[in-house]
Amino acid sequence: MDDDRRDRFEAVYTQTYERILGYAMRRCDSPEDAADVVAETFAIAWRRMDAMPAGDEARLWLYGVARNVLANHRRGQDRRRTRHVALDADLADLYARSSAGGDELGVIARALRELPEADRELISLVAWEGLDHGQLATVLGCSRNAVRIRLHRARKRLSKALAAAGVSVGTFVMESA
Amino acid sequence: MNELKNLARVHDEDLAGQASGAGARALLASITAEEPAAEPAPWFVRVARRRPARRRLALAAAAVAGLVTAAVVGPTVLGERGPATSYASAAIDIELRGDTYVATIKDPFADHAKYTEGFKAVGLNVNLEVIPASPSRVGKIAGMSLSGPLSGNGRSIEAETAPEGCAFGQDGCAMTVRVPHDWAGWARIQVGRSAKPGEKYRNLRPATVVGEMLEGYRADEKTVGEVVAEVQRRGLKAVFQIVLPSPGGEGYSLEPEGARAAEVGDDWIVWDAQSSQAGVVRLLVTKERLPKNPIHSGRPPVG
Incomplete structure (x- = not known):
């Protein structure tokens, strides 16, 4: 029965690892922090497997866990506790190969960074994880209607920030899939 | 594609194949090495708080240690106060050499609680498990998860066989695990031994x-x-x-x-x-x- 649990976990792990890794890398400035978030998210999933839904819902559930892990990580002094040697090496390599966007994106990046955390996360989940309203509702644990309203407001605030920075808002595609 | 998407440090597509990489596999092994404890608390509540989890682990380890103490053959505990500096049982010997605890796994088939008990006796929170492993992982660390501040000498946990390169799990081959003496965190380690005839490997390779x-x-x-x-x-x-x-x-x-x-x-x-x-x-x-x-x-x- 223990092996069965391991097998089930491994299946979910294998099919969601790259998504959670991407989620963490896009939100963490250092490979160590991203490694911590990935490791902690899956460690929680292992302990909380009974609560983990099946199929693609598992990915959304894991985004929710990762989001909490990240929030606690940013909040507390607990960061850089967990060390996984091989994982650190992989992440360092990935960070070395990735670029954080060109200079022309600087203004937009700044505008996004300066949004309230909840707005930024909502917009990021759409732009980066490609989630639709229903999926956002699952990740955030609220109704689709609440998602629609919050997203609308977040986009409005981003547009305003961009307009203030002199970026033509008309060129923006911020629709969800 | 749009500008916001381009802000992403990395796209999921760029990460194809990572799930089968060394880091991902090692993490999987270390996570599943932990016996999943029942956690009835709502999962969203302070999911990343490490402290309560560690306390729970320590309590579980203490409970296990209480059960098996009688089964350990003559543990030699030196030192009057605080943790001992050396420990010996049929399963594992641990001694302090310089700034490093050197643990020698003598019986790879012992109940893994006996290793944990040894580490606990010298004040280390190390959960060690020996698993039957496929040939390229025998005598090696098959999975490791560390938590806590780095040790003073900057070293982590290391393992090797003695004699070097021998097949751990066979007679005359021991495995040593080295842990910095001031290690204050906790660790889960899986080391691979050779499998018995007909025994399935526990690692995935x-x-x-x-x-x-x-x-x-x-x-x-x-x-x-x-x-x-x-x-x-x-x-x-x-x-x-x-x-x-x-x-x-x-x-x-x-x-x-x-x-x-x-x-x-x-x-x-x-x-x-x-x-x-x-x-x-x-x-x-x-x-x-x-x-x-x-x-x-x-x-x-x-x-």
């Missing part, structure tokens, strides 16, 4: 990497007929594990090893070959050819 049964062969995307012929040519046996791709094309699930094996035909497709036990490789197969490898996200297995 492609059979096609260096040191494994199908070294130098590419099994992925070949037909069952082709791969089984190669397996038999090498005097090995194949068992099947059927892969069930999810309807949406995202991910897959697995039948238990050997389930519905009679249905597998020579024209089925192999996506991965893993070391199952000595002389036996596990072929992960589907009936239809898929657009991309479900196990390795379209990349060949690496190890």
